[in-house]
Amino acid sequence: MAEGTTLSFPSDTSDYLAHDGLKKRILSISRRLRQAQTHLHKTLHTDLTAFAQADIYFEPGPDGDYPIVALRSVPCSYYLHGYCTPCAYSARPRPSSDIRQDPYPALLKQVDNLLSRFDELFLHRTNGQLPGYRIRQRKHDRIYMLQLAGESSFFSDREIPPDYRRNILDRFLQFSNKHHVDWHLMLEVRPEDLVKASESGELDRLQPLLETLNVVVNMGFEHDDQFLRQVIFAKNLDQNVFLKAISIAKHHGLDPGVFLFAGAFILTPREVLQQMAHGLAFLETQGVFVNVMLPNLQAFTLPDLLYHADLYNLPEPTWLLGLMPLLLDYAPKRSDGVTPGHWFVGGVVAEPAPDGTIVNHPRLKCPQSLANQLLKLTHDLRLGGGQEMFKKACKKLYQTAKTASMACHCPVFNDILRGCSPLEGDLPVPTWPQRTHQALAIAETQLDAYLTKKSAEALKVRPRNIL
Ligand code: SF4
Numbered sequence: 001m002a003e004g005t006t007l008s009f010p011s012d013t014s015d016y017l018a019h020d021g022l023k024k025r026i027l028s029i030s031r032r033l034r035q036a037q038t039h040l041h042k043t044l045h046t047d048l049t050a051f052a053q054a055d056i057y058f059e060p061g062p063d064g065d066y067p068i069v070a071l072r073s074v075p076c077s078y079y080l081h082g083y084c085t086p087c088a089y090s091a092r093p094r095p096s097s098d099i100r101q102d103p104y105p106a107l108l109k110q111v112d113n114l115l116s117r118f119d120e121l122f123l124h125r126t127n128g129q130l131p132g133y134r135i136r137q138r139k140h141d142r143i144y145m146l147q148l149a150g151e152s153s154f155f156s157d158r159e160i161p162p163d164y165r166r167n168i169l170d171r172f173l174q175f176s177n178k179h180h181v182d183w184h185l186m187l188e189v190r191p192e193d194l195v196k197a198s199e200s201g202e203l204d205r206l207q208p209l210l211e212t213l214n215v216v217v218n219m220g221f222e223h224d225d226q227f228l229r230q231v232i233f234a235k236n237l238d239q240n241v242f243l244k245a246i247s248i249a250k251h252h253g254l255d256p257g258v259f260l261f262a263g264a265f266i267l268t269p270r271e272v273l274q275q276m277a278h279g280l281a282f283l284e285t286q287g288v289f290v291n292v293m294l295p296n297l298q299a300f301t302l303p304d305l306l307y308h309a310d311l312y313n314l315p316e317p318t319w320l321l322g323l324m325p326l327l328l329d330y331a332p333k334r335s336d337g338v339t340p341g342h343w344f345v346g347g348v349v350a351e352p353a354p355d356g357t358i359v360n361h362p363r364l365k366c367p368q369s370l371a372n373q374l375l376k377l378t379h380d381l382r383l384g385g386g387q388e389m390f391k392k393a394c395k396k397l398y399q400t401a402k403t404a405s406m407a408c409h410c411p412v413f414n415d416i417l418r419g420c421s422p423l424e425g426d427l428p429v430p431t432w433p434q435r436t437h438q439a440l441a442i443a444e445t446q447l448d449a450y451l452t453k454k455s456a457e458a459l460k461v462r463p464r465n466i467l
Contacts, residue, residue, distance in 0.1 A: 009434040017433035023231045025440045029302055029447060030082035030234070036451045037091055037300040040458050045093035051103075054110040055092065056121065057351040061145065062133075062340075062383060064126030068147040070351065071110050071168075073103045073159050076152035078190075083234045084220075086261075088298035088352050090151045104164055111168050115175050122146075130184060132340035132384075136253070137212050140180045147218070149188035155197045156190060162202055169209045176212075184214040184338070186257070191219050191237060191245030198248045207252065216338050217254045218291060219245060222261040224282040225275060227432055232264045246286050255338045258288045262323065262347075263295030265303045266435040269315040273322045280330050287332045289339055292323070294347035296354035297361060299458075304355065305443050305450045307363075312439070314358045317371040318401065320378055321394060328387055345378050370400050 010016050051072040058065040072092065079090035114121065122128075128142030135143060150159030160168070172183050194217065197203050203210075221242055223229040229237065249256035260279045263272050276292070283290050295314055297304045306312035327343045334342070348357045356362065359371040366374075377385075377393050385393075430438070 009430045009438060012431055012434065014437075016437045017431075019227065019231050019433065022433060022436050022440065023234055025444070026085060026231065026234050026302065026436075027082035029305070029440070029443055030085055031080075032447060033300040033302065033305065033451070034079060034082065034091065036455065040455055041093040042096070044458065046096070048093060048095040050095050050101075051106045051110060053113050055351050056114075057349060058125070059147075059346065059349060060379060061126065062131055063129050066126065066145050066147070067121050068351070069114060069149070071107050071148070071150050071160065073107055073150060076150075076156075077158060078152065078236065083236050084222075085232065085234050085265075086263075086295065086298060086301050086303050088301060088354075089149075091298070091300065091352055104161060107160060107164050108167060108171070111171050115171065118175075118179070128181065133184065134338050134340070135182070135184060135214050136338070137214060138182055140176070140182050142180075143182040143184055143214075145184035145186065147186040147188060152188075153190040153193045154187040155193035157193075157196075162200075165202075166206065166209070169206065169213060172213055173209060182214065184216075186216050186218055188218050189245075191221075191242045194219070194245045194248055195241060198252075203248070203252055210252065210254065214338060215254060216257060216289075217249050218257040218259065219249075220259040221279075221283075222259060222293075223264070223275060224260075224279045228264050228267075228275065232266060232432075232436065233261065243286070246288060250287075250336065253336045255334060255336050256288045257291050257339070257344075258283055258286075259291045259293055261293050261295070263315070265306050265312045265439060266432055269319050269322075272315065273319075273326070276323060276326055280326055284330060284332045287334050289332075289334065289337070290330065290343045292327070292343060292345045292347075294345060294358050296347050296350060296358070297356035298350075298352065298354050299454055302443060305446065306439055307356075307361075308450055308453070309442050309446045311442055313363055314356065314361055316364070317359050317366045317374045319358070320374045321397070324378065324381060324390055325387075328381065328390060341382055341384070344382060348375065370397065373397060373400065 015021065054072060055070040056067050058067055070089070072094075075092075075094070076090040078084055079087065122144040126144065128144055130143050130145060133143075148154060150156055152159065154160060154165065169185075172185065175181075176183055194203075197206075209215075219242070220235070221229070221237070222233045222235050224239075226239070229235045246256050246258075260276065260283065262276055264275070267275065280290065295303065297307055297314070303312055307314075323345075327345070330342050332342055348359060356364075358364075359366075359368070359375055364371070374397065377390075377397070381390060
């Protein structure tokens, strides 16, 4: 806890705890943080004339690394309004704005650039087999996958207008025909945008392309608990809209994947596991693939501000041992499932690069070698290890943890080895709205100091270049 700050909780009847009021305060803080970062980017990057390249980073796949590609045009509108508290996906340096300049033709240049670097980005990184994938249309020996989004959503008309969407997908098809390779495209979309694309008839018109390119969609849901999703995450997503988007995706054979966020700044690690269990149970009934996002620290976000105020911490990597059994038990019925397995864990690699992840942040206690082993175990389990592999690895890792004096830091670990459910235990006394109010009161007090510190740091070190 930062010096000079004390925790006191108002009664639950207080107006301070009304959900709308808490959400407005979260939005207001996030907007100020993002505006300050945008201003800083303008100071640091005066030489950008246009987006010549998409932003690209890589995640490990079944046969090597695959690229995650963010096509750049205009910033995500939810980001600009302060929604989606921990998100920094649209926090990027931009060309100086000229309102007469059309931002969309650069999208096609970014795709052409991507395809012109096929060897570097695809061929040299995988063997082009995608073992275990149930590919619908396979005409060639090699198949390559990539995740593709706009600044937030591939189906956002504001970020990628419909004509450009078709043109982009067409370019992948032409490349496929010319170079004799197949594609598996994972498109990131906001649920509202998919509903709109369905209602306008666009999805029907695109169906042949979607099938040929073996398209699946990924959508953010973050939390099934309404308070966590709409207030703490400020997602601005109605559950009925989300369910409609899932049903549309299934109707079009787009094997939906859903992002579930493993964290929230008011929750204890044990509560996060409880929320994961609830969220997974709900998504299992929907028959969807799940992308579990581990929390990280992105500069100029509320969680990072609270981390600096010593009011929030990332879970120790041993916490993954509480998450893994939940994922191993996750068994949705996916009739048109393309991706093998039913889950993925991300959030350790991200763009923009986070200031800290659960295996790499200044207050991490776990030895790095143990943290790496835990991450590797998560990866191996995803690719097919079962309960037996988990139990064996648990015993081995426990010895490593004991040797490194970690056992005392791992209540989850101890629960598992005692055979107890990691989900049992007493909840802390303050309610979630009480904790939210308290965290925000501190964030509001510390906001100016945080901005001064982060800006000074950024002005000393220019952000690193990515591909
Ligand atoms: S989570 Fe998606 S919609 Fe929300 S701010 Fe980030 S990019 Fe935009």
